């Protein structure tokens with residue numbers, strides 16, 4: 660799948676864009692399933708009187724934005740649904756298909772070795788135009804993980820469900836920012852978001868990168884995957900287009916090593932080094948075993964987690980305040 664040069668590029672630079680890796684029919688299945696999620700949630704909001712119109716006539720790239728004008732932070736609610744797997748069926752079937760697709764798992768095993776597990780966290784990003792909470796500042800993904808995993812290999816596979824461009828808010832990475840293998844000093848949480856953040860100075864001083872030379876803008880076509888390590892600084896740009904920039908990010912690590920949940924959550928084995936035949940992946944059992952902190956309010960639009968205890972909270976907002984409340 661990956662060439663020797665591509666694997667070398669990844670290890671040297673901390674990221675790799677691989678084109679045409681996920682079959683487009685699988686991407687289409689994800690979009691179809693997400694359309695159903697949006698529809699279900701819109702119907703629930705409508706039946707509870709939280710919106711007046713469900714905008715059912717609008718398509719995948721517009722509908723959430725219109726609903727969001729009536730129900731603030733609808734895109735965050737959808738992000739939460741994916742996170743808490745409130746749909747009861749666990750990880751959506753189409754996302755499972757991407758996550759365990761031979762194309763993706765083989766590529767990951769070339770990057771991290773033959774024992775591949777899926778991480779307990781995956782994210783759905785519903786980046787509506789002009790939405791502050793969808794603009795992710797510079798950070799390393801390990802800033803969200805528990806410390807026991809910081810020295811271990813974890814990688815993210817970032818997968819757009821639309822061609823990702825500068826205009827609609829594609830990702831940027833800092834080339835070589837992973838090389839020191841340290842987690843730099845982050846703060847929390849930028850503006851009205853739940854995101855950890857690395858300052859430009861920290862990237863330059865602690866990670867020894869030069870932001871004038873080392874920033875790489877990752878425009879990508881659907882079907883492509885951006886791989887990067889949990890030590891690689893990255894961010895996403897503002898969506899100034901009229902369409903929603905949908906994406907999923909799936910995470911992987913070496914089976915048996917810490918997965919960043921401080922031992923509280925299980926990973927799922929996607930490739931077993933000792934088995935030649937195709938692995939039977941028991942997604943349903945995995946879902947049942949997982950700790951699911953489903954919030955009391957099914958319409959919750961705040962996001963919080965242990966990283967808010969890890970990093971200095973410089974400004975409070977509704978997300979950090981929700982964390983303080985839940986932590987008591």
Ligand SMILES: O=C(O)CCC(=O)C(=O)O
Nearest residue numbers: 784795800817895906908
């Ligand atoms: O999709 C985005 O806008 C940000 C993605 C990201 O930061 C991540 O996958 O770690």
